[in-house]
Amino acid sequence: MPIMAATELSKHIGKELKALRIKNNLTQTELAEKAGIFWNAYAKIEQGKQEPKLETLQKILKVLGVKSSDVLPF
DSSP states (O other): OOOOOHHHHHHHHHHHHHHHHHHTTOOHHHHHHHHTSOHHHHHHHHTTSSOOOHHHHHHHHHHHTOOGGGTSOO
16 A cells, blocks of 8 residues: 555545544534544544544544544555
């Protein structure tokens, strides 16, 4: 697999998180509240405009009940 640019990676993570959030019937606000982060920060992550810090990604994944391998392309 070729190395992804940071912006490509952010977009990929955002796309995967959005699909998982919808599958779990959560709004962006609900997911953010459960993860203990600001909704606007989550929205930027989901849109691929901001890379999540590792700690933030772990919180989001915990709410969604998935592993990092479910959203990361490596």
